[in-house]
Amino acid sequence: MAVVSYRRGMKLSLFAAVAAVLCCVVASQSIAQENEHSIVGSSPLYGLTGATGWINSKPLTPKQLKGKVVLVDFWTYSCINCLRALPYIRAWADKYKDSGLVVIGVHSPEFGFEGEQENVQKAVQKLGITYPVALDSDHAIWNAFHNEFWPAHYFIDAKGKVRYEHFGEGQYDQSEKWIQELLQERAGATMPGNTADVQGKGVEAAPDMREVKSPETYIGYARAAHFASPDGIKKDVEHAYTEPSHPALNEWGMAGKWTEHDQNAVLKAAGGKIIFHFHARDLHLVLGPTYNGKPVRFRVTIDGHAPGENHGVDTDDQGNGTVTEYRLYQLVRQKGSVEDHVFAIEFEDPGVQVFSFTFG
Structure with missing residues (x-):
């Protein structure tokens, strides 16, 4: 079962918590199907133009990302669900960086202090994140993707279409296989089928x-x-x-x-x-x-x-x-x-x- 942090603005109760988990189960059952999600006839990557700043990179554009496989990870640095997913995101970014994968962390804040660039920069450094991070302090990218959850992962093919989505923690092997599949399509060659061996430590350790x-x-x-x-x-x-x-x-x-x-x-x-x-x-x-x-x-x-x-x-x-x-x-x-x-x-x-x- 996936573990998901609640959408922005939802009032929490025990009922809401159960409903969110049930929603996530439904999502987990449906996202295995190809999903050619787009924004009004254009690549969803155009939503990146709404970033309020960038860390570890100059601003990235759809033109620069053309021909690349892109993983967009919506996260916020005080979210425990996001923190527990980070070891896998870091591992994929490192493992596939020379095979055509670009990982972009979209930092969409939940609390006011998470919208301050200095705080996010400290967190990025402390968490060992070296891939590009787009600051989404106004939630413009969040809204462009019609996103509702932390963490949320969007797997975008070399043509700029969202092919797969995953919301919450879990199903990491399946997510990595989607990356391999999209990279294989891009290169026209078979990718190694092994998955990264990841063991989170401290707050990043998997929950019980x-x-x-x-x-x-x-x-x-x-x-x-x-x-x-x-x-x-x-x-x-x-x-x-x-x-x-x-x-x-x-x-x-x-x-x-x-x-x-x-x-x-x-x-x-x-x-x-x-x-x-x-x-x-x-x-x-x-x-x-x-x-x-x-x-x-x-x-x-x-x-x-x-x-x-x-x-x-x-x-x-x-x-x-x-x-x-x-x-x-x-x-x-x-x-x-x-x-x-x-x-x-x-x-x-x-x-x-x-x-x-x-x-x-």
Whole structure:
């Protein structure tokens, strides 16, 4: 089953999460058929003219890409689904670069901070991405392709037509075979049929989907769901929140003085907490430092105790970590059996920005 991040603007609920997965299953069954998708009689690659900037390349045009096989990868750097697909995209870009494949990462932001070129440049460098990245901060390319998901992969033949599509994680061998098929058509010669041996590490490691029973959960009120603190969310005003005493599975809440905005919550005084009752091997949280860039220290607990060997790559065994930049932080990776747990993160400094939970 493919794993997909939700389309821009969709309000999340457990029903929406199930619907999105079912939608992805249908897509996975249909994309094996040839799909000569185009935009009003022209190559969809003309959508690249809407890029607000480029990283690792000068602007690429349909004329320059004529005769090449192109893989367009829609992604955004705080999306866990996109991050887990990246090892495969990098491997294909390297393996087939001399055979006529051009990989273009189209970075279409979900959150405001992902639309800033400096943030994307740092992420691209840190993630080891060397292929061209088109900045799609106005979602012009996203709209030109009629795209709705992160990640989304469009496989374009040497004539400029989208022949195959894949939405979400998974089916990597099939995707690579499509690349081989399009390159074989282009060259008129047989391509080697082996597929890349890819093993993601850290946050890029494949999820344990059998144990993911918690959905992506947004903190900002525009798409927040399952909020369990007494009195509910107060929009755009500072409020002293109280920690929920017994949150049910997938419920979350806050403690301390916070201001809830449409995309995030901002801590107004040191000592604030966020609590989440979850079931998954991995827990991630998209965080940002203070508005003026000061780092924010935090400590994570699981069921009231230090995480020990179950800490994520962004915490130590005592649960300590620091928010230094806008990105996804892996806070929990369980080593043994996966069970329900109550996660808590307490911030030692004010000003942290909290955006969303994701799981794996």
